[in-house]
Amino acid sequence: MALRYALLGLLDDRPSSGYELTQRFAEGIGAYAWDAKHSQIYPELRKLLAEDLIAISDQGARGRKTYTITEAGRRELRGWLLEGPASIGGVRNEYVLRLFLLSALEPDEAVRILQHTVDFAEQQIEQLNGAYANARARQDDITSYGALAAQYGVYAYRATVEWAHWAIGELRSAH
Amino acid sequence: MALRYALLGLLDDRPSSGYELTQRFAEGIGAYAWDAKHSQIYPELRKLLAEDLIAISDQGARGRKTYTITEAGRRELRGWLLEGPASIGGVRNEYVLRLFLLSALEPDEAVRILQHTVDFAEQQIEQLNGAYANARARQDDITSYGALAAQYGVYAYRATVEWAHWAIGELRSAH
DNA sequence: GTACCCATGTAATTGGTTACATGATTAT
């Protein structure tokens, strides 16, 4: 069920084709929140279209169809968001799982992986700062999807960096 | 594939029955890293047993079987951890997805949800601080599974709280 | 003209959830 709301949310931000949605998943949203491949996106768009939650607003070259959210779609999305977070759980994040299981390694091996984690996270933060600046430049409306989301990523990665530094310290002093 | 490593990791920390593993998923690990239900856990344990990656170390009342990781299982787990994080992606987290899509709401509605988020995260941090203290008390080995994991949760939730405060401020000043 | 990216789709398989099902043990 979450996939359909992810799609409605992305289309509420701006109309896109299936192809563009696939890319948007691969970039920001797929890295923190919800990932999807084109083979799942296209069939789901069809269903949403059949339920009139989205509409085709434009057709371009190579059979490209641009989808736009409808009023009914917006209601559906709002309803889902307002009905509450329904509790946590059901998380699936291989990256974090690997961090959870580090204690199965020797301390120095774990430290090496944590250092990679730090490097990677710092790279991501730089990229996200760029994305955030872009989102603000495009429309100085901070409530826009891109700005809140990009900033969430920055906070999340900073936390990862800080935790990794702490964990490295602990592993070093324990050993 | 990740489920089997999650199971091996939990069993590497300490031997458990399928029932206990189900609970351990529902508590800590399922909330951040990887979730699983008993209907998936039991069949996977059978497979791991058939491959000699785990062994039955004890049988108790009501057909209870306690599983222990074998040397082969430990090798398998280490191999997976050392082969690298394989890239990010494939994340699935409905809670974060909802935060991503908040801009589809009116600013005051979004603020209300963000405030719930803050409350919830602060509750979780308190619980985790307890879990962390426990983990350190049980064995003052900081490299233990529980301690690193619990502390990761604390950092992650603190980041959520900080981001939510920032986002509330932005939404208020934009409107 | 040919290589690369755009763009969409389907099929087969695996992974995961919900619901169904059963029975033993413990506490009251």
Added chain:
DNA sequence: ATAATCATGTAACCAATTACATGGGTAC
């Protein structure tokens, strides 16, 4: 005795991944 919890399992269904498949457009 009876309700709650421990403990395990299976079946039907839905969600997601991987692999297969096709063709149009653009840049060189």
